[in-house]
Amino acid sequence: MSDYDFDVIVIGAGPGGYVAAIRAAQLGLKTACVESRATLGGTCLNVGCIPSKAMLHASELYDEAASGKLAKLGIKAQVELDLDTMHGQRRDAVKGLTGGIEFLFKKNKVEWLKGHAAFIGKDTIDVAGKSYRARNIVVATGSNVTPLPGVEIDEKVVVSSTGALELAKVPGHLVVIGGGVIGLELGSVWKRLGAKVTVVEFLDQLLPGMDGEVRKEAAKIFKKQGIELKLSTKVTGVTVKGDKASVTVEPAAGGAAETLEADAVLVSIGRRPNTDGLALERAGLTVNKRGQIEVDHDLATAVPGIWAIGDVVPGPMLAHKAEDEGIAVAENIAGLTGIVNHDVIPGVVYTMPEIAGVGLTEEEAKERGEVKVGKFPMLANSRAKTNHEPDGFVKVIADAKTDRVLGVHIIASVAGTMIAQAAQAMEFGATSEDIAYTCHAHPTHSEAIKEAAMAVTGKPIHI
Ligand code: FAD
Ligand code: NAD
Numbered sequence: 001m002s003d004y005d006f007d008v009i010v011i012g013a014g015p016g017g018y019v020a021a022i023r024a025a026q027l028g029l030k031t032a033c034v035e036s037r038a039t040l041g042g043t044c045l046n047v048g049c050i051p052s053k054a055m056l057h058a059s060e061l062y063d064e065a066a067s068g069k070l071a072k073l074g075i076k077a078q079v080e081l082d083l084d085t086m087h088g089q090r091r092d093a094v095k096g097l098t099g100g101i102e103f104l105f106k107k108n109k110v111e112w113l114k115g116h117a118a119f120i121g122k123d124t125i126d127v128a129g130k131s132y133r134a135r136n137i138v139v140a141t142g143s144n145v146t147p148l149p150g151v152e153i154d155e156k157v158v159v160s161s162t163g164a165l166e167l168a169k170v171p172g173h174l175v176v177i178g179g180g181v182i183g184l185e186l187g188s189v190w191k192r193l194g195a196k197v198t199v200v201e202f203l204d205q206l207l208p209g210m211d212g213e214v215r216k217e218a219a220k221i222f223k224k225q226g227i228e229l230k231l232s233t234k235v236t237g238v239t240v241k242g243d244k245a246s247v248t249v250e251p252a253a254g255g256a257a258e259t260l261e262a263d264a265v266l267v268s269i270g271r272r273p274n275t276d277g278l279a280l281e282r283a284g285l286t287v288n289k290r291g292q293i294e295v296d297h298d299l300a301t302a303v304p305g306i307w308a309i310g311d312v313v314p315g316p317m318l319a320h321k322a323e324d325e326g327i328a329v330a331e332n333i334a335g336l337t338g339i340v341n342h343d344v345i346p347g348v349v350y351t352m353p354e355i356a357g358v359g360l361t362e363e364e365a366k367e368r369g370e371v372k373v374g375k376f377p378m379l380a381n382s383r384a385k386t387n388h389e390p391d392g393f394v395k396v397i398a399d400a401k402t403d404r405v406l407g408v409h410i411i412a413s414v415a416g417t418m419i420a421q422a423a424q425a426m427e428f429g430a431t432s433e434d435i436a437y438t439c440h441a442h443p444t445h446s447e448a449i450k451e452a453a454m455a456v457t458g459k460p461i462h463i
Helices: 015-026 042-047 049-066 083-108 181-192 212-224 319-333 362-368 382-386 415-427 432-436 447-456
Strands: 006-011 031-035 111-114 117-121 124-127 130-139 143-145 173-177 196-200 228-230 233-241 244-251 258-262 264-267 271-273 306-308 347-349 354-359 371-377 393-399 405-412
Touching: 006 015, 006 319, 015 031, 015 042, 015 083, 015 319, 042 049, 042 083, 049 083, 049 181, 083 111, 130 319, 173 181, 173 244, 173 258, 181 196, 181 212, 181 264, 181 347, 196 233, 196 258, 212 228, 212 354, 212 362, 212 393, 212 405, 244 264, 306 319, 347 415, 354 415, 362 371, 362 393, 362 405, 371 447, 382 447, 393 432, 393 447, 405 415, 405 432, 405 447, 415 432, 415 447, 432 447
Parallel strands: 006 031, 006 130, 031 111, 130 306, 173 196, 173 264, 196 228
Antiparallel strands: 117 124, 124 130, 143 271, 233 244, 244 258, 347 354, 354 405, 371 393, 393 405
16 A cells, blocks of 8 residues: 555645646546645635736726716716725635635545645655655745835735735825736726825836837826826835825935825735745755746656646746646646646736737847737727727737747737737747638727737738
8 A cells, every 4th residue: 555645735725736736636646735824726816816806897897987987988877986895795706716616626536734834855744733745746835925125014004915905995195116017906906996096116117028018008008097107216115104104215226215105005016936934945945046946847846756836936927827837737747748838828917908918029029030010009999999998009929931920919908808819829820810811700809919910911901
């Protein structure tokens, strides 16, 4: 009889870990998943993707009604914000989905080991004072908030994304430190609900890593929406007095300091891998300079039998990237061939309009060789125009010689949904001509992708 307790133990039940555990069990492996949180689903379901989208959706509807956008469509309503109910539907969404993962664990016979896991040796971990031995251990411990030195997060006045999801009242002035994805999504929520929002960003543009033209256009759109942007600006200190904060900022290149008075301050300057308390050294594992566990193409670490996936390994910190790695790692453990194409991972910012991209930015593509670029404005897309959603564009970047699509970038109300076809086309090695000659339903926002692909060879119809 085997002296192993499990074929696979997964540490962490976020989108990486819970998906890995379910797939491993589906493949016939005896599987356990360790989670220290009271509910399954990790950052994404508990305090990330899901609650933020619940607040983004509700605040968007409120804004449409309160700002008179609905009145322009002939819908007149007396609007009142009931923030408690809005938070209630957010909590309901989280409860439903985290409970759903518990159901899936039972259905697939994945055992949930409740508690914090720490390595005892390379094939053994401790959970709540009990040791468990497994042939394979998958580290899927995710990430947490990067602190800003000298700024204490109290989750009341100075909040991380977790506190910013739960503010009990709309702040008069919200100062957001960091103009990345979290800052813009949660900044948008509170702006729509009535707060004055100021985003302080160290770099000269928002959304680092995204296509340059997209970043510039996004800044224009957020400014038009009334979000104040302080680019190339650094925060030098935050002091809290009672329920107010003073944020001192100065130009990144040096210059006169300025103080912003705030009712809430959101610290959203990135996230860092979670490895504290795991005792990786007892398993012979180390982390790189960024605190991540390095893995090879198969998601195997340097120690045989130990694998790692999701936010704790290099790559974009995205739930769908973690999920795909979860499936791949389970398949590799089971002796199949699990593959994740890290060149084709879409990213979406769920503001209004949404901002989405997949593949290379124009800047990256040009560094590698000659490219052709096709663009189409949403203003000329019949559905976007009819829906009064004129902002944004689609940009298709193709290799100048082979016409193979290298990247697609979209700003549009439903960019997050539109980007899926671009990712699939790229996964199939499509050319811009393949997209241009694919019949797209009319009237849809997605026709803008077809037209941008037609524009690669200079032949869009509607501009
Ligand atoms: P996590 O989801 O972080 O899960 C790791 C789990 O491991 C946690 O539950 C933790 O409690 C547990 N754990 C850690 N250490 C131990 C231990 N030693 N023992 C036991 N358990 C342990 N991504 C998107 O793709 N789309 C979005 O819209 C999106 N929105 C976001 C919004 C916010 C506000 C935030 C903060 C993040 C968002 N993300 C989004 C990012 C996304 O949440 C992460 O990329 C994703 O959750 C990573 O999954 P993971 O499985 O690697 O780790
Ligand atoms: P981020 O890396 O997206 O943005 C952080 C921003 O803060 C950057 O623009 C950076 O230049 C800036 N910054 C860093 N230090 C600063 C300082 N001292 N002063 C001012 N600005 C500073 O990080 P985030 O927004 O915290 O999000 C963390 C992670 O969560 C991201 O990797 C993202 O992928 C993930 N996430 C994804 C989604 C989504 O997919 N829709 C939503 C939320 C979060």
